[in-house]
Amino acid sequence: MAIGRHDITSGATELERLNRELRSLTSQLSLAEERERRRIAIELHDRTNEILVSSMIRLTALAKSTADPALADTLNEICQLLRQLAQETRLLMFELYPPSLYYLGLEAAIKELADRMMEKYGIRVSFTDDARRKPVDVDVKVLLFQAVRELLTNVAKHAQAHAVSVSVSGGGGNLRITVQDDGVGFDNAVISDGRKSGGFGLYALSERLRHMGGCLEADSGNWGTRIIITVPLKER
Ligand SMILES: Nc1ncnc2c1ncn2[C@@H]1O[C@H](COP(=O)(O)OP(=O)(O)O)[C@@H](O)[C@H]1O
Ligand SMILES: [Mg+2]
Structure with a gap:
């Protein structure tokens, strides 16, 4: 069966349309990703950070008040780990939604x-x-x-x-x-x-x-x- 010029032209047009659609979808996907990033950053800030900070305050108070030095050491170690976690969370938050981008x-x-x-x-x-x-x-x-x-x-x-x-x-x-x-x-x-x-x-x-x-x-x-x-x- 012979392929007519018309078939080739409409095939090319269809391909172009699909290509445009793919581009637009890729772009929309990235925008959705961007919105998600922002949402996660805000959640991280509002919940995780607050809980981390109040846990550290309580642990520090507990470590100071206990008469058991081994327990105090362990509590201080846990506190140190939480401090590290808070630091990593802050970096993640910054990468997801950097305040300096909006203010500076x-x-x-x-x-x-x-x-x-x-x-x-x-x-x-x-x-x-x-x-x-x-x-x-x-x-x-x-x-x-x-x-x-x-x-x-x-x-x-x-x-x-x-x-x-x-x-x-x-x-x-x-x-x-x-x-x-x-x-x-x-x-x-x-x-x-x-x-x-x-x-x-x-x-x-x-x-x-x-x-x-x-x-x-x-x-x-x-x-x-x-x-x-x-x-x-x-x-x-
Ligand atoms: N700066 C770079 N130096 C060397 N290779 C790179 C660099 N940037 C990208 N590439 C190569 O190009 C590929 C595609 O990058 P990318 O689209 O960002 O995908 P991914 O990082 O998820 O692999 C990478 O897998 C890597 O092989
Ligand atoms: Mg990459």
């Missing part, structure tokens, strides 16, 4: 993230900002923050890097963030074929950026990896 702005939040990542993973992270005004909407700010978090987590997980630089600049109507590491690099094809890597991976990230009129460019080799994120600035 994107650059400050990225700088804080870089510092915390450096502490957590023991990689040297340097940060530069061109200090220009970079007006963007709050949902774009949140996306960019999550993007840098994902990129730095990737460096920690995959790159075996010693150092990574994060730079934020504004100019030519765009906000640009570059994250560059000196690690082992990867095959550039991973991004275009990145659908298998679900979650807030590179593929989902580049789809969300595209949805907001931006883009993600990656370059990688045995010198390391450079990812450049660009989004349009808000017109004033």
Whole structure:
């Protein structure tokens, strides 16, 4: 049976439609993820932290009042473990929903993230900002923050890097963030074929950026990896 020109054209149109649908779903999925993150962070803050703090206060009082030194030691140890848990919960809360992003702005939040990542993973992270005004909407700010978090987590997980630089600049109507590491690099094809890597991976990230009129460019080799994120600035 011969395939007519009409069949090929309608097949291509259908493929395009499906592609658009896939992009839109990926973007919606990421937005839903974002809402969930925020909800979890608030729950963590409102419940977990409060219980942790009051447990520590009670344990400390108990350790002071007991006449049994062995019991006091054990209570102090438990208190120390709870303190550690409170610290880790605070880091998690920050990663999920960083207050500095809302009160101090994107650059400050990225700088804080870089510092915390450096502490957590023991990689040297340097940060530069061109200090220009970079007006963007709050949902774009949140996306960019999550993007840098994902990129730095990737460096920690995959790159075996010693150092990574994060730079934020504004100019030519765009906000640009570059994250560059000196690690082992990867095959550039991973991004275009990145659908298998679900979650807030590179593929989902580049789809969300595209949805907001931006883009993600990656370059990688045995010198390391450079990812450049660009989004349009808000017109004033
Ligand atoms: N900075 C990096 N250095 C080396 N490899 C990387 C880096 N970033 C990403 N990769 C590679 O690209 C793949 C896709 O990344 P990503 O989409 O974030 O998925 P995931 O982190 O869940 O594996 C990773 O599995 C890894 O092989
Ligand atoms: Mg990843």
